[in-house]
Each structure stands twice: as C-alpha cells, then as structure tokens.
Amino acid sequence: MASFQIIVGSMMGGSEYVAEACEEIIIAKGHQATINFQPDFSHLIQQITQKDQIWLIVTSTHGAGDYPDNIQNFVTDLGSYDQDLSSITFLMIGLGDSNYDTFCHAAKKIEKILISKNCKTKNKILILDMSLDIDPEALAQTWITQVIDHL
C-alpha cells in the first residue's frame, strides 16, 4: 500500500475538485491519501520518512504564469530546501487555459524544481486544458487509475 500526499494549488476550486476525484480512486484502490488544501512544506517533509510516500500535485496557474496563492509558500520553501529529495516520488496534474502564453506554467515550474531536487517521477505530467469542453475530474480519474495500476 502506498501513501499519497495530495498537494493542491487552487484559486477558484477547480483543482480542488480534481484532487478530490483522484483521492476517491486512490482510496478505492486500497491506498492512503491525504489532501493538503493549504500545503505546508515542513509538515510534508516530516512525512517522507514513511515508506512509499508519493506526492500528487494538482495545481492551476493564475496571473501570468503565477502560482495560486495557497501554494506559493510551499513552492518557496521547496525551492530553498537544500537537501536531497530523491526519496520523493511525485505525480503532477496541471490545470490551465491554453489561450494563455503561460499555459500551465505553475505546474511545469514546480515539476522543474522537483526534478532539480532529485525527486523521481515515472509519469508524464497530466495537462488539463480548461478552455476545451472536457470533464477534468473524469480525465484525472482515468489517468490516476492507470498510474496506480502500474505502481
């Protein structure tokens, strides 16, 4: 059984719904999941001593390629953390609007920071383009089901 820390960056709730849809699948598959709507980096770092800890980051982009307010401190603390984070496996879901030049920049920037800290991932980022007529929760559930089935 794996333990997922779901880390949410959201201004208007869309990423929260996607995170909750993923949580539903993770639990149905027999794993543990905790959703962090106000992610606290130091708290999350304390959890990684547990075996098979996976960070699932679900974040939108706001402003012009900016992070949602609620995840800003987490990203700042992550960026300034000077120890190796190779024990962390992460998954990334980005919500955005492809009409912006800065399409899903927040998720892509966090992904780069995690890789620079030696965090591991086996899966490509899931990009959800909210300018299209999509069901983001259903797409995320299909994706997380496939990811979990290949853990």
Ligand SMILES: Cc1cc2nc3c(=O)[nH]c(=O)nc-3n(C[C@H](O)[C@H](O)[C@H](O)COP(=O)(O)O)c2cc1C
């Ligand atoms: C003021 C504003 C700025 C936005 N800026 C971006 C952006 O730079 N890049 C992008 O991909 N999407 C951008 N978006 C689209 C949001 O990321 C998208 O609507 C997303 O679904 C919001 O998710 P949330 O409800 O979790 O915040 C912006 C939306 C708003 C309202």
